[in-house]
Amino acid sequence: xxxxxxxxxxxxxxxxxxxxxxxxxxxxxxxxxxxxxxxxxxxxxxxxxxxxxxxxxxxxxxxxxxxxxxxxxxxxxxxxxxxxxxxxxxxxxxxxx
Numbered sequence: 001x002x003x004x005x006x007x008x009x010x011x012x013x014x015x016x017x018x019x020x021x022x023x024x025x026x027x028x029x030x031x032x033x034x035x036x037x038x039x040x041x042x043x044x045x046x047x048x049x050x051x052x053x054x055x056x057x058x059x060x061x062x063x064x065x066x067x068x069x070x071x072x073x074x075x076x077x078x079x080x081x082x083x084x085x086x087x088x089x090x091x092x093x094x095x096x097x
Contacts, residue, residue, distance in 0.1 A: 001089050001090065001093070006086075009089075009094055013029060013031045013032065013043070013071070013074065014032050014067065015032070019095050021092065021093040022088055022092050026050040026053075027045055028048050029045050030045070031043070032070055039065060041065070041067050041070050042062065043071070043073075044058065045058075046058055059080075062074065
């Protein structure tokens with residue numbers, strides 16, 4: 001992704017799901033969701049099989065009472081093969097399934 005696509009992707013993650021390809025692997029990013037019952041938001045990332053779109057594994061899950069905190073962990077936590085989002089974002093392709 002280009003720098004402008006990276007910012008647009010992060011903006012979209014605050015209100016919708018996004019899918020990315022990284023080194024031939026497909027990832028479904030469940031954008032920020034709010035639970036009124038638990039009074040917290042969550043953000044999840046799953047790896048998908050690129051042929052069947054079935055979930056292979058949960059890669060990232062973060063819950064917080066703060067949307068900003070969820071996004072901070074999404075970009076800073078090193079769950080992309082030991083790298084942060086910003087370290088791999090230039091190698092990602094944002095796909096619309």
